[in-house]
């Protein structure tokens with residue numbers, strides 16, 4: 715699970731086209747991240763389509779925030795952060811076998827999340843991003859390293875990740891990087907995704 719694509723469901727974006735490009739380029743994990751304006755029905759239908767695409771290639775499909783949709787669609791797991799269900803509650807809902815990601819920006823939060831049942835940590839924003847508003851300052855590769863050294867689960871660096879800068883994050887101990895804009899905002903999403911797999 716070294717390359718995660720997180721879907722972009724903002725108006726004007728085409729998440730299915732971006733997911734297809736990322737899968738073709740070799741991304742291992744797709745996280746369906748429905749924006750707030752997306753209804754549960756739409757999020758469910760998007761997840762079913764993405765899951766079918768992942769299943770064909772043996773890749774992993776996760777759902778951000780909306781764990782009932784992860785369960786209903788039969789996805790591999792979900793991801794929660796500070797404004798979502800607590801990690802322990804999310805684990806109870808998803809069950810022991812599911813993949814459960816949790817957001818952590820510092821070692822203390824990271825250790826707590828792992829103790830509560832997280833199977834990987836989403837860590838960031840690694841670099842400045844315009845994709846999500848209201849985030850704290852970027853923690854940089856050194857912030858990612860601090861979390862990676864504190865836990866024994868995979869760390870997934872997120873936020874402002876480009877193909878050019880992914881190497882710094884792997885070098886800092888990130889097991890994987892998660893990407894939104896660098897692929898979904900590209901004129902040619904497949905070419906952009908291939909930059910990562912190269």
Ligand SMILES: Cc1ncc(COP(=O)(O)OP(=O)(O)O)c(N)n1
Pocket residue numbers: 718720745747778779793794795796797798815816817835836837846870872892
């Ligand atoms: C891999 C990964 N890491 C972090 C996040 C962010 O989750 P969260 O803090 O709950 O913010 P939202 O994505 O829900 O806006 C993530 N989605 N994936």
Ligand SMILES: Cc1ncsc1CCOP(=O)(O)O
Pocket residue numbers: 838839840842843844845846849872873874875892893894895896
């Ligand atoms: C959801 C989220 N959580 C922290 S940064 C981020 C958005 C990352 O998007 P991008 O890859 O376009 O910077």
Ligand SMILES: [Mg+2]
Pocket residue numbers: 778779793794795796797798
């Ligand atoms: Mg969330």
